[in-house]
Amino acid sequence: xxxxxxxxxxxxxxxxxxxxxxxxxxxxxxxxxxxxxxxxxxxxxxxxxxxxxxxxxxxxxxxxxxxxxxxxxxxxxxxxxxxxxxxxxxxxxxxxxxxxxxxxxxxxxxxxxxxxxxxxxxxxxxxxxxxxxxxxxxxxxxxxxxxxxxxxxxxxxxxxxxxxxxxxxxxxxxxxxxxxxxxxxxxxxxxxxxxxxxxxxxxxxxxxxxxxxxxxxxxxxxxxxxxxxxxxxxxxxxxxxxxxxxxxxxxxxxxxxxxxxxxxxxxxxxxxxxxxxxxxxxxxxxxxxxxxxxxxxxxxxxxxxxxxxxxxxxxxxxxxxxxxxxxxxxxxxxxxxxxxxxxxxxxxxxxxxxxxxxxxxxxxxxxxxxxxxxxxxxxxxxxxxxxxxxxxxxxxxxxxxxxxxxxxxxxxxxxxxxxxxxxxxxxxxxxxxxxxxxxxxxxxxxxxxxxxxxxxxxxxxxxxxxxxxxxxxxxxxxxxxxxxxxxxxxxxxxxxxxxxxxxxxxxxxxxxxxxxxxxxxxxxxxxxxxxxxxxxxxxxxxxx
Amino acid sequence: xxxxxxxxxxxxxxxxxxxxxxxxxxxxxxxxxxxxxxxxxxxxxxxxxxxxxxxxxxxxxxxxxxxxxxxxxxxxxxxxxxxxxxxxxxxxxxxxxxxxxxxxxxxxxxxxxxxxxxxxxxxxxxxxxxxxxxxxxxxxxxxxxxxxxxxxxxxxxxxxxx
Numbered sequence: 001x002x003x004x005x006x007x008x009x010x011x012x013x014x015x016x017x018x019x020x021x022x023x024x025x026x027x028x029x030x031x032x033x034x035x036x037x038x039x040x041x042x043x044x045x046x047x048x049x050x051x052x053x054x055x056x057x058x059x060x061x062x063x064x065x066x067x068x069x070x071x072x073x074x075x076x077x078x079x080x081x082x083x084x085x086x087x088x089x090x091x092x093x094x095x096x097x098x099x100x101x102x103x104x105x106x107x108x109x110x111x112x113x114x115x116x117x118x119x120x121x122x123x124x125x126x127x128x129x130x131x132x133x134x135x136x137x138x139x140x141x142x143x144x145x146x147x148x149x150x151x152x153x154x155x156x157x158x159x160x161x162x163x164x165x166x167x168x169x170x171x172x173x174x175x176x177x178x179x180x181x182x183x184x185x186x187x188x189x190x191x192x193x194x195x196x197x198x199x200x201x202x203x204x205x206x207x208x209x210x211x212x213x214x215x216x217x218x219x220x221x222x223x224x225x226x227x228x229x230x231x232x233x234x235x236x237x238x239x240x241x242x243x244x245x246x247x248x249x250x251x252x253x254x255x256x257x258x259x260x261x262x263x264x265x266x267x268x269x270x271x272x273x274x275x276x277x278x279x280x281x282x283x284x285x286x287x288x289x290x291x292x293x294x295x296x297x298x299x300x301x302x303x304x305x306x307x308x309x310x311x312x313x314x315x316x317x318x319x320x321x322x323x324x325x326x327x328x329x330x331x332x333x334x335x336x337x338x339x340x341x342x343x344x345x346x347x348x349x350x351x352x353x354x355x356x357x358x359x360x361x362x363x364x365x366x367x368x369x370x371x372x373x374x375x376x377x378x379x380x381x382x383x384x385x386x387x388x389x390x391x392x393x394x395x396x397x398x399x400x401x402x403x404x405x406x407x408x409x410x411x412x413x414x415x416x417x418x419x420x421x422x423x424x425x426x427x428x429x430x431x432x433x434x435x436x437x438x439x440x441x442x443x444x445x446x447x448x449x450x451x452x453x454x455x456x457x458x459x460x461x462x463x464x465x466x467x468x469x470x471x472x473x474x475x476x477x478x479x480x481x482x483x484x485x486x487x488x489x490x491x492x493x494x495x496x497x498x499x500x501x502x503x504x505x506x507x508x509x510x511x512x513x514x515x516x517x518x519x520x521x522x523x524x525x526x527x528x529x530x531x532x533x534x535x536x537x538x539x540x541x542x543x544x
Numbered sequence: 545x546x547x548x549x550x551x552x553x554x555x556x557x558x559x560x561x562x563x564x565x566x567x568x569x570x571x572x573x574x575x576x577x578x579x580x581x582x583x584x585x586x587x588x589x590x591x592x593x594x595x596x597x598x599x600x601x602x603x604x605x606x607x608x609x610x611x612x613x614x615x616x617x618x619x620x621x622x623x624x625x626x627x628x629x630x631x632x633x634x635x636x637x638x639x640x641x642x643x644x645x646x647x648x649x650x651x652x653x654x655x656x657x658x659x660x661x662x663x664x665x666x667x668x669x670x671x672x673x674x675x676x677x678x679x680x681x682x683x684x685x686x687x688x689x690x691x692x693x694x695x696x697x698x699x700x701x702x703x704x705x706x
Binding site for chain 2: 018199237275276277278279280292293294295296297298299313440444448454
């Protein structure tokens, strides 16, 4: 008889796959079978366990022992020593902090400090390919509540409005308000924007890979609130694992009548389809995304009319980000007041960040809105790698802004960051140590914009090209101080005249880089600058 | 009227596309599928899809050229993706790329005459501590020099011979 006494969670995401997660998993399963433990120890593939850059990570329950950088060669030792004899392999062990979970307190996640997990509640805890585990962990409870308590679409919308949830895609627009703008009509659409293209951002990918049923549930609820019976998930073509997992989850949900006509005999109808992107950063802009779903070049539309009035196929459409949507089930289940107990009065809730760069524990974290940048970097991220000094951080991806040491105590929420002309954006935080060159980082950002400009409107098409030309001059040490002003001038013109955020954004990294790290640029254009030996940049940033 | 030859590959495309006759919204889906079959999008496939979905072929070409993912040239058996991200850039990935292109006698994006390799570039594979990095198929090779990179590529030929 099969009696499972022990579970081994293996974090499978794109990063650990590169580190050989699949091979480790197979070796583990084989080794367990060889040792006759197959009926006692179950291997569960789960989403990202949080940190990245630490190779393949295993967590053994109920012992709550975590291993990092596991290779195939380590498997026999782990199986014999730990799973058979009960002695954890100290050599590979990494500390596992108890984490405050919303529903129950259970040690999970390799984090330096407990995180309040609302969105990532089940990520790295359940097997994302199992509907049963998702349900046991609380997915679809909010849907059942709506049905059992007879909540009307208006009730759902009001609860979300009251919760103060704001769009997590970058702009921070109140979600309830966005929904309420949806024009009346017999056919409306709900689109989930999973076209996560901001450099250094992969939070949505890990949500999709870690808990796909949560997203499906949230889309049913959102669709119900706005009166849409058809939803699309527009997902980056590069995200093959996310696509596979969400496809499987959709299939399971249809089978159990959690999707389709008359869901669970409630009278609610909702259909869900995946639309795969094909590699275009601009498609993250909602109207470009709509164009792409319609099978066209992903070029942004002129607004107004806004999608809420004329969106997909000319019908009223709401486009919400993955993380935004994933907040909805807990809001419905626990109420707006509960949700407001997290975060700040104007920005309630939590925020998921990907912290990268020169940091001890790079990876995925979820913290309350309004947490300071200092806490995120030094408490949750474990501080700067190799004991080096903090120089600055790029917050919000390529379309974000630089912050320096004097702004470490800024509260990370939409309103507080605005005061520093910064944005929360996609939630990417790229941490730079004292040796990082802001000049080359900005160069990399500007070449990204130049490559991704869709070419539709002139200010962006020409502007991104001129910015790159000027920047290349500066990087080579052939620029002048005037070039610095020129960067600002061009990006200012682009900000006021471009059609969509792609052309409006370069001003953010440019202005903040010049404001806070001007000396570095002045040195580069002084005429005395020469290329340093390569070793000086041994571990340059991960953006670009 | 475009008629596709009667090969297993072409028939798979025909079968898939026939589900979406006249459905303009399925263009990208149809292109994804066809590229999955052929590895690229040959002209007759593009024109066939245009005809079946009732979209002008010029429009389909416009979509194909807009998205990074779609290609109109055949791919080699192995794709060599050289990372040009910031970290790799400062560690000399450009020299690696130039050497590979020169030795293989192709330009970036090109494919060797024997159909073995396609060389392309990638912005960042997230393996910055290993810079400079290239990816062949699913294998990541790090800490490259131009010579080391070429030895690895040559190894693929030798592997075949043995």
